[in-house]
Amino acid sequence: MEALIRNIIEQHKKKKKKTIETKYIVSELKALGTNLYSDSSLAKPFAAAMQKLVDDGAVKPFGNSSSIPQYGGAMSKYYINVNYFESDDDILPSSVLNDLHPKLNMSYYVKHASEYYELEGIIHRINDILFDNDSEILTANERSYLIFGDEKAIMYPADASIDGADILKKLGRLTLEDIKAKRTFEPFFYLATSGYHNLTEKRNVLIVENQDTFNTFMDAVMEGQLPDVHLLIYGEGNAITRKFEFIQSIHGKLDDNYYYFGDIDPVGISIYHRLKSTFPDYNIIPAVSLYSYMINKVNPADARKLRKPQKVDDTSVSQFIATFDTETGMVIKDIVYSERYLPQEVINKTDMVRLNGIGIH
Template sequence: MIRDTIINILVETKNKFTINELEDKVMQKFSSLDKYDRAGGYLGFYQIVQSLHEEGEIIPLKANEESSKVPSLPLKWKKRTNEVSQSWSDLQFVRAEAGNLNVAFYKRHPEMQTELEWGRIETVLQFLPTRDSRIYISKEERSYELFGQEKWLDKKEDGDRFLKRIGITLEDFRAKSYGEPFVFWQNPLSNSSKQALIVENLSAFHTIKRALITFNHIYNLQVDVLIYGEGYHIMRSFPFIDEVGAPEKIYYAGDLDPHGLSILIDLCKNYPEYPLLPAENLYRAMIRNHSQTTPANGEFLTTVLQDFLSRLKTDEETTRAIKDLWDCKRRIPQEAVNFETISKECNDGYI
C-alpha cells in the first residue's frame, strides 16, 4: 500500500524533492501514525524508495547529504524524466475548460493524458450540468454511479486525487462522506445523556460497562453514555455523538502513550465546539495500578504532551509520572485498570 501511495505522490510532485518531503506526504495519506506504522512505517518506506531507485524511477542528486533517520537515505532526489508528447487534442482541453475543470496538471504531465483518464473527465462533464437537479447521496453511491467502483472516491484511492487535479469536490457531485458509527452503551441506571465517556480500547469498554452496572459510577465519574472509540476510528465516527443526545460533558480516556494522548488532542482540535475533557480519575487509576510499563511506539512530540497536561487539573505526582513515561518512551495501557482493581479500590475507599 505504501508503494502505491509513493508512486501516486511522485506523479504529482515536482521533478526534484527531498526524502523528508516525500515521507511527510506519504504519512499524510494515512489517518494516523499508528496506521502508517502498521502499513510498514519508515522501514517499509525505506525499502520501497530503495526499490524505486534500483528500478531507475528516482535518482539521488550528486553532492548529497544523508537523512537523519536510520537506515539513512540520500536527502535530495529527482524523478526520471521522459519526454512524452501531448496525446489529447486542443479541442478536448477547450471542452474541459469550458466545463470549468482545471486541466493544468494534464498539460504539465502529458503522460497522464490517457484514454481512461479522459473517459473520467467526460463523465464529470456530463454530470455537472445536472447537479442542481440532483439530490445528495453517499460518496460511495455516487462513486459507483459515475465510475463503477463504490470506493474509488475514498481519500486513499485514485479518485480523491483525480478530483483535486480537476478542481472538483464532493459537493459538486452532490455526495456526502458519512463516517462509520461508533459502538456505545446507554447506562440503564441513567435517564439522561448529560455525561459521556469515550474509551480507546475494547477491553476497557467492557470493564467500565461492568463497573457502571455494579457501582453506577467509575472512579466517582457518573457516565450516562459509554462509547468505544476504537483507537483513531473515533476521529471519523465522533460526529455521531449528537445521535446519543448531545452530552453536556464528554470525557476521554486512552492509553498513556503518544497515540492515546494524540487522539484526545486531535479530537479537541477537530471538534472544538464540543466539551471534551480528559477522564483524570481513570488516568490516575492507571498510574496507581500499573504493574509494569512497556516500550511505546509513535512520535514523542513535546507539543502533544504539553497540550495534554494543560487540560489536566491533577496533582503534581500524576503530572510527573506522565512526564517520566514520555521521557523514557514507555507506556501504560488502559488494561492496567481491570474489574478486580476497580472492585478492590471500591472496598478500600478509593471509589
C-alpha cells in the same frame, strides 16, 4: 498572470528544457509588460500563480531550490512536468463543450482530445450529476462506483483500476460535495443515552481504552448508575486515533466534554496525547476523577512492573499530569518512570455505585 507564466513555461519546455528558474520567468514576464522588479505588489500574485501551477501538476519545486522572499516565497527553480504540456495532435472541437456544466474545467482535455474520448462516458456521468440538484448524497465509494465502475477510484486510487481522483482534479478540482458525495469514517463502538440526543448544552463523552472496562461502564450507563455519561465510546487501544473522526457521523460537537480513560502506563498516556494532538479542536481531557479513583483504590507502590518495556514520551507524560493536582501528578509520574503500570481494570463493577457520586470530571 497564471496564463502568462504557463505559456512561458510551455515555450521553455519546447526548447527541450526540463527545469526552469524563477528569475527566467520573471525576466520573460518583464518583456511581456509585467515587471516584478519595479512593482513589489505583484510578488504575492506571482507566488500564488506558481503555487497553482504546482497544484495543477505543471511544475514542482526543484530538489534543493530555496524560496525567494522578494517574489512572495516562490521557489528559485522548478521541474517542468513535460507530460502536462504535451498535447495531442488533435484539439478537442468546441462543439464537444456545448451543454457542459460550468463547473467542468475542460482546459486540460481540450489539449488532450484522445484522453477525453477515452473518458467521455465518465465525464458525461459527472456532468449529469453536476446538473442534477436533486441527486442523493452518496458515500464517496458508492459515488465512485457509479461514476468510474470502481468503488476505490476516488478515495483509494492507488488500489483502483482507474485514478478517479486525478480525473476530478483535471476537471477543475471537483470536490466530493460537487459530485454529491461524502466521506465516511471507520466506526467505533459506542453507547449513546437519551441525554446525548436531547441535551442542548455541553454533553459528557467518556472514551474507555480497554474492552472489559468499556463493558463494565456500558452496563453501568444502561442501568442508570452513571447519569453524567451521555456517550460512552470504546477506544480500542490505539484504534481510537484512527476512528475518532466517526464522531462527526453521530453528531459530536467540538465543545462537548471528551474525557479519556485508559491505563496508567506510557502507552495509555501516549494514546491520550496522540488523540488530543490529532484533534486539537475537540475538548479532550483525561477523566481525572477516574484516574484519581484508581490511585486511591490501590496502593501505588503495589503497581506491577511492565511485562515488557514501553517507550516513555516525556512530552506526553508532562502534558498529561499537568491536568491533575500536584500530588496525584507525582504519583502517576513515579509509576510511569519506574516502569510500572496500573491497568484501568483496577476499576470494576463493584465501584460503579461510588463512581456515581464522584462523576467522571
